[in-house]
Structures are given as structure tokens and as C-alpha cells.
Amino acid sequence: MRITGRVRETGEPITEAFWSDVGNVNAQVMDADSGLAVGYDFQGVGSLIAIDPIPMVSNLTVQEVEVKFSQLDDRINELLRVYDVRQAKVEIYRGEFDPETMRMVEPAGSRFVGFVDGAPVETPAEGQEGSVSIKCVSSAQELTRGNPDMRSHESQQSRDPGDDFYRDVTSCADLVIFWGKRGTIREDAAA
Known part of the structure; x- marks a missing residue:
């Protein structure tokens, strides 16, 4: 032992x-x-x-x-x-x-x-x-064991400063995707 x-x-x-x-x-x-x-x-x-x-x-x-x-x-x-x-x-x-x-x-x-x-x-x-x-x-x-690290842009930047994979992760919940001929990608964006 x-x-x-x-x-x-x-x-x-x-x-x-x-x-x-x-x-x-x-x-x-x-x-x-x-x-x-x-x-x-x-x-x-x-x-x-x-x-x-x-x-x-x-x-x-x-x-x-x-x-x-x-x-x-x-x-x-x-x-x-x-x-x-x-x-x-x-x-x-x-x-x-x-x-x-x-x-x-x-x-x-x-x-x-x-x-x-x-x-x-x-x-x-x-x-x-x-x-x-x-x-x-x-x-x-x-x-x-769990990983306490969150999936965020800031967390990813601390590991790899050039990696922008999680750049838009905080705004993904706000995306409205229109599946027709006309519409907007985001509610706040102009058509």
C-alpha cells in the first residue's frame, strides 16, 4: 500500500x-x-x-x-x-x-x-x-464531480482569448426566427 x-x-x-x-x-x-x-x-x-x-x-x-x-x-x-x-x-x-x-x-x-x-x-x-x-x-x-464553469463568452475567453464560439450565447433566448417570406431575425432588428 x-x-x-x-x-x-x-x-x-x-x-x-x-x-x-x-x-x-x-x-x-x-x-x-x-x-x-x-x-x-x-x-x-x-x-x-x-x-x-x-x-x-x-x-x-x-x-x-x-x-x-x-x-x-x-x-x-x-x-x-x-x-x-x-x-x-x-x-x-x-x-x-x-x-x-x-x-x-x-x-x-x-x-x-x-x-x-x-x-x-x-x-x-x-x-x-x-x-x-x-x-x-x-x-x-x-x-x-460537476463542472461549476458556465458556458459563457467570458468563460471561453479566459481559456482561449481568440475563441468567439459563445459570443452570442446570452442573446440566443431573445432570437425570433421567422420561417416565412418576410420577417425579422430579431425583434429589435430592422427588416
């Missing part, structure tokens, strides 16, 4: 990569953006308790995944308390190992790409168990 958050003071991106065993490892994964194999250093946090089943669908529905960690892990606490992980990019990979050599058979495939949608840290009462969970939504969520 890789999470790309931000340093709160500067806004610089910071990437943390974890895997669900002990020890640090450099592993090859298939990059979700380029489709090429790249190597990343993953920190071993045996405290990666659980990842919700990731639905393997071929449609554009927004998928939700929750990842649970132990609250005792220092690296997880640093990630969630020191850095800003709101809307941080999340990538979850799955790799297969050869049982005899314990080496990866091929680069780990990308199983989930999305954003952090919430990271509640539950502080338990004395004698109770606490947990840290990161709620993630898939990047298909971006398809549900």
Missing part, C-alpha cells in the same frame, strides 16, 4: 509505502498511471491488520475500501498525525510469491487506486482496544 500525503507546513508531497509483513523490502509493482514496472521501498508494518475485500468490477462505480492498522505503530501514527492525508492518493497492490524461494513471481499488480476519504483515529478507554482505519474511495469518484 502506498499513500501520498502532504507536509502540513509546505504542502510538499510525501509518500509512505507499507506492506503487511515485517522488515523493509524493495518490491516491483505495476504503476497504475504508466503501466510500467517500478520499484518502491515498502516499510514492514506487521500491524497492517486488515484490508476490506476489493471488488473487481469492470464498470465505473465508485468503490470503497477500508484499511485497518494497529494504533500502536509509530509510522502509522506519524503519517496520520504529522502529515495531511485528506484526499491523499492511495494505491493498493497484490503480489504473488514463489513458496520455495519467497521471491515475487512478477511485479505486484495494482488492485486499487483512489483517495483517502477519512482517517478516524479511535482512542480507546483504558483496557479497551483502539484502531486506526483509513477509508478510501476509488478514483472513479472524480467522474461524479
Whole structure:
């Protein structure tokens, strides 16, 4: 799992990569953006308790995944308390190992790409168990966002100053089109 958050003071991106065993490892994964194999250093946090089943669908529905960690892990606490992980990019990979050599058979495939949608840290009462969970939504969520920009001449000019496509858009509602032999194109225009 890789999470790309931000340093709160500067806004610089910071990437943390974890895997669900002990020890640090450099592993090859298939990059979700380029489709090429790249190597990343993953920190071993045996405290990666659980990842919700990731639905393997071929449609554009927004998928939700929750990842649970132990609250005792220092690296997880640093990630969630020191850095800003709101809307941080999340990538979850799955790799297969050869049982005899314990080496990866091929680069780990990308199983989930999305954003952090919430990271509640539950502080338990004395004698109770606490947990840290990161709620993630898939990047298909971006398809549900609307565009607040209006179709206007001014808006088009800010994007491309020479484009007059929307020049008459505000007066289109006032057009009266006469479909006979005589008439006017506009009510205020002379025949």
C-alpha cells in the first residue's frame, strides 16, 4: 500500500509505502498511471491488520475500501498525525510469491487506486482496544464531480482569448426566427 500525503507546513508531497509483513523490502509493482514496472521501498508494518475485500468490477462505480492498522505503530501514527492525508492518493497492490524461494513471481499488480476519504483515529478507554482505519474511495469518484464553469463568452475567453464560439450565447433566448417570406431575425432588428 502506498499513500501520498502532504507536509502540513509546505504542502510538499510525501509518500509512505507499507506492506503487511515485517522488515523493509524493495518490491516491483505495476504503476497504475504508466503501466510500467517500478520499484518502491515498502516499510514492514506487521500491524497492517486488515484490508476490506476489493471488488473487481469492470464498470465505473465508485468503490470503497477500508484499511485497518494497529494504533500502536509509530509510522502509522506519524503519517496520520504529522502529515495531511485528506484526499491523499492511495494505491493498493497484490503480489504473488514463489513458496520455495519467497521471491515475487512478477511485479505486484495494482488492485486499487483512489483517495483517502477519512482517517478516524479511535482512542480507546483504558483496557479497551483502539484502531486506526483509513477509508478510501476509488478514483472513479472524480467522474461524479460537476463542472461549476458556465458556458459563457467570458468563460471561453479566459481559456482561449481568440475563441468567439459563445459570443452570442446570452442573446440566443431573445432570437425570433421567422420561417416565412418576410420577417425579422430579431425583434429589435430592422427588416
